[in-house]
Amino acid sequence: MIKTIIFDFGNVFIDLDLEEALQYALKTFKIESISDEMIAFNSLYEQGLVSTDEFLEFYTENFPKLSKEELIKVWNYMLKDFPEHRLAFLKELKASSKYKLILLSNTNELHINWIKQHVLFYNDFKNCFDAFYLSHEIHLVKPNKNIFEYVLNENRLKGNECLFIDDNKDNISTAESLAIKTWHINPKTEDVAHLFNIKNHLFD
CATH class of the missing domain: 1.20.1160 (Paired amphipathic helix 2 (pah2 repeat))
Structure with a gap:
């Protein structure tokens, strides 16, 4: 589960x-x-x-x-839009209290500063998570195994009770090596807000 x-x-x-x-x-x-x-x-x-x-x-x-x-x-230049319906999805998920929510991102100070400046609801977004890990703050990066082990250990999690969502295949492969369930999301055709439509079978 x-x-x-x-x-x-x-x-x-x-x-x-x-x-x-x-x-x-x-x-x-x-x-x-x-x-x-x-x-x-x-x-x-x-x-x-x-x-x-x-x-x-x-x-x-x-x-x-x-x-x-x-x-x-x-x-x-790579940073584009943050559709607000994804925040609404996340807020609903947070309000349900069914899952522990964690963000795990390879990012850096310049990118996060840009996001704080341009995404007006950044604080609301961040507050939806129980833990919020940015690579430049914890000095670990995906797809290295140690960053996943760090998250599991810090939060006392079992791999097979976690779902990891990422668009990078190498990151997905490392997570799967630790028995973490995964969704290799295709950002061109899939949207995280449709998680329970696309990956509903994982929650049975």
């Missing part, structure tokens, strides 16, 4: 456009591909292992013609 639902954030609640963001970055940086060094530094930032100032300094050194404001725009 599912007692806890663990949600990803991006492409579950807030829409992302990763491809458009990549193309915008390549055009702005005037490069053909994202370098291994950039990918590695981005990962360090997402884990909170470098500060926002250090992160921006890295990009300023590599792309000195761009201002910090332009760099922040590139970084946040």
